[in-house]
Amino acid sequence: MNQLRSHPRLVRKLQEALGDQLCVALDDSTVVEIMLNPDGKLFIERLGHGVAPAGEMSSAAAEMVIGTVAHALQSEVDTEQPIVSGELPIGGHRFEGLLPPVVSKPAFTIRRRASRLIPLEDYVRSGVMSKQQALTIRSAISSRLNIIISGGSGSGKTTLANAVINEIVKSAPDDRLVILEDTAEIQCTADNAVLLHTSDTVDMARLLKSTMRLRPDRIVVGEVRDGAALTLLKAWNTGHTGGVATIHSNTAMSALRRLEQLTAEASQQPMQEVIGEAVDLIISIERTARGRRVRDVIQIGQRDRSPIDRHAGADFDMLPGNGDDRLDERRDAAWARSGAEITTLSRRHHHRSLRRANEDKVSGSSRAIERHDTPEAEGFARCQVDAETADDCGSNTAANDGCHQGQEHDCMRPWSASRPKRKHGCLHLSESPWLFV
Incomplete structure (x- = not known):
């Protein structure tokens, strides 16, 4: 700039x-x-x-x-x-x-640069987000999870980022925040904060490298828009947890795909593992005819590790875990405190032929995506069955057909964070390499 x-x-x-x-x-x-x-x-x-x-x-x-x-x-x-x-x-x-x-x-x-900061409670009061969504966000902040805020142009990403940063300051007033922007839009009331801006000669990637020498407790990026995304994710992965960034994307799921595209600008190697290790929570906000609303709050959950999942000859890249048990414990504690109902979305039975062939047997869970208190997303339906008492839902033709048509199964029920994670599920989505069994 x-x-x-x-x-x-x-x-x-x-x-x-x-x-x-x-x-x-x-x-x-x-x-x-x-x-x-x-x-x-x-x-x-x-x-x-x-x-x-x-x-x-x-x-x-x-x-x-x-x-x-x-x-x-x-x-x-x-x-x-x-x-x-x-x-x-x-x-x-x-x-x-x-x-x-x-x-x-x-x-x-x-x-216009916002002249006042809108706290999360005002989002709830005005109906932009639910109480449960706000509680989940606060739990993620206190557990130092990395948060991505996604949305289209004019959706209110930066305003929501300011609200999240305000919660960070209240939750951890002694933390040192380093904030990087192209244009000064982030509002931060922290006593210990450094605001950096790009210039014609200093880009975001260079600022991020400098940030690592400024002893940050949390790293905030106003907007991730190029190959600097990879530098940010690596920074988050090297002990600088609890960061915040915004990204142009219409949904939380497409935010992951957008991150993959941006990291590809800086590396020829697939960066799904890096993304999976660094990103913990995605908040998707949108602008509708009736105003702005938080569309999704999605957690990137930690499960068993499997590098490749092969179904009928098709290779599906899986996201290995980061192996950091302490981070996993913080995640589990965050969702337990939030009391949020969690629905695990998986890519089981991505193709109808695979469901009919009943080839996808429950063989242990991998890294999954967990949605918190969100409205139904268009284009998919999900079913959840107790693994102990039900057959693979691919063998249930009637249920599969209903699920494929966007109808809920009788077996669909919320999964509480406090319940044992002994579920399996299915998701039907036209394309989503980030949804895993």
Whole structure:
């Protein structure tokens, strides 16, 4: 990110170009985003009100805004370099500006920096997350589990990350936090915290390497977006537990696949094992027509270890455990304290032919994914059967057909964290290399 240069003259020039309406909007704590389209139409998103038209802006004024921000960032903007990314000299809000030829006419978006921190209890009170989800998140924090927050653009990932960091500060006030960002958006009230920002010459991977020498207790990354994901995961795996990061992804499951894609940018070797060892909890938040809501809270659980699972000649990569019994104990303690109902999702009977052939016998569990107090995800259904009293559910044709069609079995029941882990289950999902038996 370009370094910001704030000067009274630049600020006045930018205020004049923005106009009174947008300056007032930037001072409004309910404003989330200001958007100018190439056709000159303005739109403003406000909390609780969604996106609404907000008048128009001339191309000349828009070009002046973009040019002034570029000047403040000490960068050039022209037809050869038509994109400006950085922070506004007013309030440090995130700015993205574009000029022709990448757009027909000047356009920009301003993501307003949150002026107040929203605690987890407010998420529960407003119905964005359930009490059980909040309790599970708090238990993960106190047990120093690594948390990934996933969501699409504008879903509220960073705001939720701020709430999680606030819980970290309350739970472990003496911990030293090192926070890495491209744009300053993370809010942290910790007494012992270091905030680092990327620049044109220092990328996220370089910052992460430097972070290891700053004696962090917890490492927080504002957004994982490139091959630096591998460096972060390795840092989390080397004793720096209890970290937080956000990632662009529509669901918790796709967050794992996204991490795999990002690590592939830095390594030709599969990094599923590294991901499985480092990531403990994924929180998925989404923006809907009725507002934002936490869609999933998923734990990456620790079970027996098996490098490869082969079904009818198809190779399925498994995630070996990290062998850290203390970490496993912290995980178990976290879910026991949370009292959350856990449903183990596995990839048993991924193909109908395999279910009919009844080739998947219960042979011990491997690393699995556990969902906490979440609504049903589209595209799959699950069944759970007591391993002691039931045959493999692949032999139950009626149950399989119902499960395949997205219907619940009579045998489907919650699995309490306090109960013995003597279950097996099935999941039908079109593609999911991260779901294991």
